[in-house]
Amino acid sequence: MEQLQVKDVSVTYPGRTRTEQVHALDHIDLTINRGDFVVALGASGCGKTTLLSLMAGFISASSGDLLLGGRAIQGPGSDRGVVFQKHALLPWLSVMENTEFGLKLQGVPKAERRDRAARNLALVGLQDFHKHMIYQLSGGMQQRVGIARALTCNPAMLLMDEPMAALDALTRETIQELLLDVWQKTQKMFFFITHSVEEALFLASHLIVMSPRPGRITHRYELDFNKRFLQTRDARAVKSSPDFIQMRETVLGIIYGDERAGEAQKELSHV
Numbered sequence: 331m332e333q334l335q336v337k338d339v340s341v342t343y344p345g346r347t348r349t350e351q352v353h354a355l356d357h358i359d360l361t362i363n364r365g366d367f368v369v370a371l372g373a374s375g376c377g378k379t380t381l382l383s384l385m386a387g388f389i390s391a392s393s394g395d396l397l398l399g400g401r402a403i404q405g406p407g408s409d410r411g412v413v414f415q416k417h418a419l420l421p422w423l424s425v426m427e428n429t430e431f432g433l434k435l436q437g438v439p440k441a442e443r444r445d446r447a448a449r450n451l452a453l454v455g456l457q458d459f460h461k462h463m464i465y466q467l468s469g470g471m472q473q474r475v476g477i478a479r480a481l482t483c484n485p486a487m488l489l490m491d492e493p494m495a496a497l498d499a500l501t502r503e504t505i506q507e508l509l510l511d512v513w514q515k516t517q518k519m520f521f522f523i524t525h526s527v528e529e530a531l532f533l534a535s536h537l538i539v540m541s542p543r544p545g546r547i548t549h550r551y552e553l554d555f556n557k558r559f560l561q562t563r564d565a566r567a568v569k570s571s572p573d574f575i576q577m578r579e580t581v582l583g584i585i586y587g588d589e590r591a592g593e594a595q596k597e598l599s600h601v
């Protein structure tokens with residue numbers, strides 16, 4: 331079965347002095363199954379990006395294990411697609427050339443890679459933009475190319491680090507809906523980081539809330555607001571429903587509690 335397992339993982343970075351250490355993640359356990367849309371939410375510095383970087387294979391754990399399909403993650407691989415906030419597209423290449431880039435590096439023949447890239451560009455609504463250059467696209471369209479590119483190597487898992495953060499509110503909502511469509515159609519494992527509580531509640535099938543110093547998962551929720559949207563196509567109705575608003579207040583309370591605790595700790599350390 332396709333599954334990502336994070337087993338008792340801790341990450342410690344060197345601090346500013348020789349003796350200081352930053353406990354970025356502390357004994358994290360998390361299982362992501364095929365078809366799960368896991369969203370990580372939490373105050374700045376709680377270790378969200380560190381967790382994603384472990385899954386991507388960009389960094390190694392100080393202790394514990396990360397397994398994908400039962401095999402230890404030992405570095406980046408085409409079984410995991412990554413979408414960043416800054417889409418990291420190559421501006422001198424066209425939309426098609428950017429999307430097929432990973433397959434070209436793998437030596438996939440041109441006809442096959444064009445076909446696979448075209449299918450994923452259609453999935454994100456860019457079927458009419460193959461020949462456009464990246465600089466001719468809006469921020470939202472560039473982010474769609476980033477998603478299509480990440481999907482084109484057919485990864486088991488899509489890892490997204492605040493991919494909507496630089497988008498205006500309206501575009502952000504459109505891309506949220508697009509992402510839910512892509513999730514429903516592909517049934518891949520999604521791991522998504524955001525600072526927006528509303529975005530997290532709307533997208534997640536599984537929400538984890540993290541707290542900093544040391545980075546821990548403090549709360550876990552199973553949600554179905556995403557399925558409600560996919561059934562009704564009415565995002566406004568979902569986001570203004572009483573249980574959505576109540577959940578938003580609960581999660582905001584958890585996060586602001588953390589941030590206030592963090593501020594108090596900083597103030598104390600200045601005394």
Ligand SMILES: Nc1ncnc2c1ncn2[C@@H]1O[C@H](COP(=O)(O)OP(=O)(O)OP(=O)(O)O)[C@@H](O)[C@H]1O
Nearest residue numbers: 343344352354373374375376377378379380381545
């Ligand atoms: N390479 C590094 N060296 C030292 N400390 C690091 C390094 N990367 C991250 N940290 C520290 O580890 C902690 C967790 O960082 P991380 O970026 O994972 O958190 P985050 O929740 O993603 O934060 P943000 O929401 O601000 O992006 C922070 O205290 C950060 O300063």
